[in-house]
Amino acid sequence: MHRRGFLAAGLATVLASPRALAQMKLDDMSSMDSMPGMSGHAGHDMGAMSQGATMLPEGKALRELPLLANESGRPGLFKARLTAEPAVTRFAEGQDTPILAYNGQSPGPLIEAFEGDRVEITFANRIGEEASTIHWHGMPVPADQDGSPMDPVAAGTDRIYAFDLPEGSAGSYWYHPHPHGKTAEQVYRGLAGAFVVKSKGDPVPADYGDTVLVLTDLRLAADGSMPDNTMSDLMNGRVGDHVLVNGQKNPRLSVAMGARRRLRLYNATNARFLKIAFDGASMTIIGTDGGLLEKPVAAAEILLSPAERIELVVSFDKPGPATLYTLDYDRGWMGPGRPADAGLTLLTVDVSETPAQAVPPLPERLRPIAPLPAPALSRRLVLTETMAMNATGMEMGFLINGKAFDMARVDIVAKAGETELWEIVNQADMDHPFHVHGTQFQVFERERDGITSKPSYLAWKDTVNVARGETVRLLLRQERRGLRMYHCHILEHEQLGMMGVLDVQA
Ligand SMILES: [Cu+2]
Numbered sequence: 001m002h003r004r005g006f007l008a009a010g011l012a013t014v015l016a017s018p019r020a021l022a023q024m025k026l027d028d029m030s031s032m033d034s035m036p037g038m039s040g041h042a043g044h045d046m047g048a049m050s051q052g053a054t055m056l057p058e059g060k061a062l063r064e065l066p067l068l069a070n071e072s073g074r075p076g077l078f079k080a081r082l083t084a085e086p087a088v089t090r091f092a093e094g095q096d097t098p099i100l101a102y103n104g105q106s107p108g109p110l111i112e113a114f115e116g117d118r119v120e121i122t123f124a125n126r127i128g129e130e131a132s133t134i135h136w137h138g139m140p141v142p143a144d145q146d147g148s149p150m151d152p153v154a155a156g157t158d159r160i161y162a163f164d165l166p167e168g169s170a171g172s173y174w175y176h177p178h179p180h181g182k183t184a185e186q187v188y189r190g191l192a193g194a195f196v197v198k199s200k201g202d203p204v205p206a207d208y209g210d211t212v213l214v215l216t217d218l219r220l221a222a223d224g225s226m227p228d229n230t231m232s233d234l235m236n237g238r239v240g241d242h243v244l245v246n247g248q249k250n251p252r253l254s255v256a257m258g259a260r261r262r263l264r265l266y267n268a269t270n271a272r273f274l275k276i277a278f279d280g281a282s283m284t285i286i287g288t289d290g291g292l293l294e295k296p297v298a299a300a301e302i303l304l305s306p307a308e309r310i311e312l313v314v315s316f317d318k319p320g321p322a323t324l325y326t327l328d329y330d331r332g333w334m335g336p337g338r339p340a341d342a343g344l345t346l347l348t349v350d351v352s353e354t355p356a357q358a359v360p361p362l363p364e365r366l367r368p369i370a371p372l373p374a375p376a377l378s379r380r381l382v383l384t385e386t387m388a389m390n391a392t393g394m395e396m397g398f399l400i401n402g403k404a405f406d407m408a409r410v411d412i413v414a415k416a417g418e419t420e421l422w423e424i425v426n427q428a429d430m431d432h433p434f435h436v437h438g439t440q441f442q443v444f445e446r447e448r449d450g451i452t453s454k455p456s457y458l459a460w461k462d463t464v465n466v467a468r469g470e471t472v473r474l475l476l477r478q479e480r481r482g483l484r485m486y487h488c489h490i491l492e493h494e495q496l497g498m499m500g501v502l503d504v505q506a
Contacts, residue, residue, distance in 0.1 A: 143482020237271020
């Protein structure tokens with residue numbers, strides 16, 4: 001049955017069959033703007049986002065992220081204040097862009113603390129009329145300090161987030177808002193920052209430096225403002241016109257020939273899948289979301305899905321420019337306007353003819369990772385997408401086990417300290433990067449078309465991409481009691497229902 005037939009009949013019907021979904025994909029989605037009930041979401045031409053995009057200056061020296069100053073005079077205590085507020089920045093020449101910022105910065109200031117530290121951060125919500133939170137993505141914080149949608153910070157108020165960083169928790173975490181229904185918008189308007197927990201016994205040579213690269217996605221309207229989300233954004237997740245590194249387009253870094261650099265890459269975009277490679281330099285993976293691997297792993301290409309992080313050592317052994325660029329990756333796209341994924345230059349590194357001073361080699365062993373024990377039980381979480389017509393227009397649904405998020409409903413009850421096997425089954429037409437709050441997990445196995453494969457290395461992760469048609473099995477253990485979220489980290493999907501509540505009990 002044709003979709004227009006549904007509209008004419010005004011049926012409140014859920015189009016859950018694969019055929020109906022396929023029909024949606026084949027139809028010209030741009031006609032939706034002129035259809036009744038569609039204009040509420042989408043004031044902008046969906047097909048226009050890649051064409052006529054504002055030019056941004058490229059090739060400026062890479063900006064190091066400003067550090068959030070520690071106001072505490074006491075060793076072992078990190079104390080600071082983060083204010084979320086409207087700000088104005090300049091991406092394009094001569095054009096002001098209103099954004100949201102932490103302490104006037106987007107990305108927010110870099111937070112650096114050490115294992116064993118106590119952290120006390122006062123969050124001031126000065127966004128305007130909206131509630132917000134700070135979610136400490138991937139960090140081992142108690143449930144009541146997690147900044148989840150259940151714990152909003154009202155507009156104009158302050159709250160203190162306080163937690164301890166346990167030994168062994170060194171890793172590349174980040175922070176971003178997580179208020180109910182507003183996460184996607186607050187993040188794409190600028191609220192996200194990196195939180196690096198360091199170890200005093202770091203095995204990676206200090207000569208490699210330690211550079212945080214926060215990747216964000218930007219779309220600008222002709223007047224320099226950031227347009228609201230369109231229908232296509234809600235379905236696919238918002239993908240902008242420019243991928244920025246620390247707020248800059250294709251910035252430059254200069255190194256001597258033979259230099260090695262430790263780079264922490266953060267995918268802080270709402271929905272952009274970044275398949276990355278280095279031309280003219282070689283990459284070695286040394287860490288993932290939750291810290292170092294057991295030993296370094298050479299990599300030619302890396303898929304960094306939304307919210308994932310990767311820690312690299314990059315060797316620059318050839319003089320001339322080396323570029324970090326993107327390759328094509330088809331993550332499933334609904335309707336026209338699939339963005340060009342391939343060939344974006346994210347960062348240019350100028351490698352000089354002058355050889356670098358000799359640096360110590362990367363150790364062969366970085367740290368031990370104990371495999372999680374055999375699971376006490378297993379759970380199956382099935383991801384699906386639906387389309388429904390109702391009185392106000394079409395609604396997309398992004399579901400887990402057939403249900404949309406309900407804050408008042410507990411979906412899973414787990415026991416603290418008990419290892420579980422979670423089987424995430426993607427029966428949808430798009431990839432969904434799956435994130436669990438409160439802990440780091442270990443990917444155990446992947447299955448696609450009946451073929452199973454084991455990951456090539458053991459790693460701590462808090463976000464894993466589950467490709468369409470794929471099943472990912474992971475081992476997970478929550479140590480702390482309380483309510484936790486699990487959700488798709490395409491933030492528009494999370495907002496439209498692909499999230500559940502986990503109650504960890506004693
Ligand atoms: Cu998703």
